[in-house]
Amino acid sequence: MSKLHFGRGVLGLTAALAAGATLLAGPATAVTAAPSPAPHSAPGLYTGHAATQAALDGTVAAGAPGVQAQAQVGGDTWFGAAGTADLSSGRPFRPGDEFRIGSITKSFVATVLLQLEAEKKLSLDDTMDRLLPGVVQGNGNDGRHITLRQVLNHTSGLFNYTEDSALRTRMGGQGFLDHRYETYRPQQIVAIALAHPPNFAPGTSWSYSNTNYIVAGMVVQKVTGHSYAQEIERRILRPLGLRSTSVPGTSPTIPGRHGRAYSVLFAQTPDRLYDVTEFNPSLAGSAGEMISTTADLNRFFSALLRGRLLPAHQLDEMLTTVSTGPDTPDLRYGLAMMSVRLPCGVTVWGHDGGIFGSSSSAATTRDGRHSLSSNVNADWVESPVAPVVPEFCPSSSATSPTTASPATAFRTTLARATGF
Numbered sequence: 001m002s003k004l005h006f007g008r009g010v011l012g013l014t015a016a017l018a019a020g021a022t023l024l025a026g027p028a029t030a031v032t033a034a035p036s037p038a039p040h041s042a043p044g045l046y047t048g049h050a051a052t053q054a055a056l057d058g059t060v061a062a063g064a065p066g067v068q069a070q071a072q073v074g075g076d077t078w079f080g081a082a083g084t085a086d087l088s089s090g091r092p093f094r095p096g097d098e099f100r101i102g103s104i105t106k107s108f109v110a111t112v113l114l115q116l117e118a119e120k121k122l123s124l125d126d127t128m129d130r131l132l133p134g135v136v137q138g139n140g141n142d143g144r145h146i147t148l149r150q151v152l153n154h155t156s157g158l159f160n161y162t163e164d165s166a167l168r169t170r171m172g173g174q175g176f177l178d179h180r181y182e183t184y185r186p187q188q189i190v191a192i193a194l195a196h197p198p199n200f201a202p203g204t205s206w207s208y209s210n211t212n213y214i215v216a217g218m219v220v221q222k223v224t225g226h227s228y229a230q231e232i233e234r235r236i237l238r239p240l241g242l243r244s245t246s247v248p249g250t251s252p253t254i255p256g257r258h259g260r261a262y263s264v265l266f267a268q269t270p271d272r273l274y275d276v277t278e279f280n281p282s283l284a285g286s287a288g289e290m291i292s293t294t295a296d297l298n299r300f301f302s303a304l305l306r307g308r309l310l311p312a313h314q315l316d317e318m319l320t321t322v323s324t325g326p327d328t329p330d331l332r333y334g335l336a337m338m339s340v341r342l343p344c345g346v347t348v349w350g351h352d353g354g355i356f357g358s359s360s361s362a363a364t365t366r367d368g369r370h371s372l373s374s375n376v377n378a379d380w381v382e383s384p385v386a387p388v389v390p391e392f393c394p395s396s397s398a399t400s401p402t403t404a405s406p407a408t409a410f411r412t413t414l415a416r417a418t419g420f
Contacts, residue, residue, distance in 0.1 A: 049078045051390035052372070056082040059376060059386045065262050065273070068093035069374035069387045070294035072302065079294070080387075085259025085377060087273070098244055098256040098291050099375045100281065101360045102353025105247075105290040106213045110152050110336035111304060112220055112231045114314040121223050124149040124317060124335075131219050135190065140197040148219065150202050151212045152335040153322050159196035160209035161189055171283065173265050176356070180279040183250050189214045189285065206324055206333065210287035213336075217286025228286045240303055245292040252278040254291055261357025262378050273378075276357040288355055297362045297373035301350055306368035319349070344393030354379055361385040363392070 049071060059067045059082065066083030081093035116122050128136040128143030128151065136143030141158065150156040161167065169175055193211040200207070220228040229247035237245050244256050254277065263276045281289035292300075303309055310318065321332035321339050330341040340363070341347045348363040357379050364371040372391045 049080060049391065049394075051394040052078075052387045053080045053082075055387040055390045056080050056374075059083075059381070062381070064376045064378050064381050066093055066259065067374060067376045067386070068097060068294060069372060069391075070095065070298060071391055072295075072298040072371045074369055077295075087260065087262065091259070093259060094257075095295065096244060096257060096293055098254050098258040098293055099360065099377070100254070100261070100355045100358040101290050101292045101297065101362075101375075102284070102288040102355040102358065103210075103213075104292070104297065104351045104353040104360060104362055105284070105286065105288045106216075106336035106353075107304070107351050107362075108232050108236055108290065108300070109213055109216050109220065109228055109286050110318065111309055112228065112235055113148065113152065113216060114310050114318055114335065115235055116220070116223055117317075118311050118314050122148065122219070124152070128215065132215065132222055135187075135218065136194070136215065138194045141194050146202045148216075149317075149335070151215055151219075153206075153333055154208050154212055155203050155206050155322060156209070156212055157198035157200040157202050157205070157207070158209050158211045158215070159193045159199060160207070161193040161211045161214070164192050164196070167192055173267075176265060176276070176279075180276075181252055182283075183280055184282045184285070186214050186218050186285055189283070190218075206322055208333075210284075213287035214285050220286075232290075236300070236309065240299055240308075242292070242296040242300060245290065245296045245300070247290055248281055249289075250280050250282050252280050254278075256291075256293075259377050263357045264380055276379075279356060281355070284355055288353060294373040294375065297360075298364070298371035301362050301364040301373075302368040302371050304368075305349060305364055305366060340388075342389055342393050344389075344395075346392045348388065348392055352385060361388060363388050365392070 052069060052071065056067045056069055064083060065087055066081065066085050068079070068081040068085075071078045079095045084090050085093045085097060113122070117124055122131065124147065126148050128146045128148070131148065132143065136146060136158070146156045146158070151158075170179055190211065199205070199209075217228040220226075220231050224231055229249060232247055236242065246255055248255070258277070260275050261277045262273045264270060264272070265274045266272070304315075307315055318335045318337050319339070321334045324331050324333050332339045336351060337349055338351055339347060339349055346365070348365060350362040350364055352361040354360070357377065359376045359379055359381060360374065362371070362373040370392070372388060374385070374387055
């Protein structure tokens, strides 16, 4: 069944890096693969990055329909791709193809909230009950003891609503086909989460929870009087000229040129892929609904880390990280910003994200000079981070990603369905 997954969170990224590599549209119809075109590089762009391209080729060889990646190194741009953007036509990915970015949305939302802190409109130490009176209450959840900082770095203890069994059933397999165009409101989503007790007392542990960023989006609305989508547009997209990045709300379509997105929906037909490009992304909301391109993501993270979007104090707050647990010592989490120490000793910052039919990753060095963003048009693979190690550690990394074939996808789907 299709995974309810708006960002694998961080665990998928860590597992993939350790290996040296690494939810819909019209009626969902089964498709068969067209022959894969040769890897594509855009004319006029900086070429090279052989190890990164090899990782993209390996991702497709391991079972992904297609993958695209774009690197920015100082003034040089490189674009690479493998496989196909559209199994029906066989067309390759091209620079500027748009895709759903899942949990990378969280980095945009956190940036807006840190701008609001810089403007003295809120504090990271404000409690949820102060910011959203009476909203986070029930079943042992108490907004009087959960701060905004704990929401943004996933130490709040709030249950991850995408792990709710009834919601998974509703949005997996046939449920996905039946409900893909339905609208979810933030209050409705939070109610699903609050039907469960917290995972732990606030501030005592770490657990990735999409609920945190649904609440964060509600805080933006409460403090500014505008939706988080309006604030992202006004504060980030327009100033940076991110013309191919959007917050679709309830619109099921991708506005710009794009390929198709694919998922395995049914255990009974594990080798059958479904086109899940169009769906109402309000289920992901401020936890994972945005659309972008590889170039726009590189520009966003580079600008963010260079201090173009936040004052120094707020950027320091964003990059102040907490442990994600003993099993992931090289991965730490800030305020919607991951810090990953690669095998060659280089540390990159960014986020990854997944949603129906789309898996993405964005990584940038601390100085903002070297960025890589990538997307796979499938949701059963760990491969969006496959090119990260080869790109930043080209002489010391393996290039074979860890992926799952469609035949085994449905068995691993629920185990990894912990985020957008």
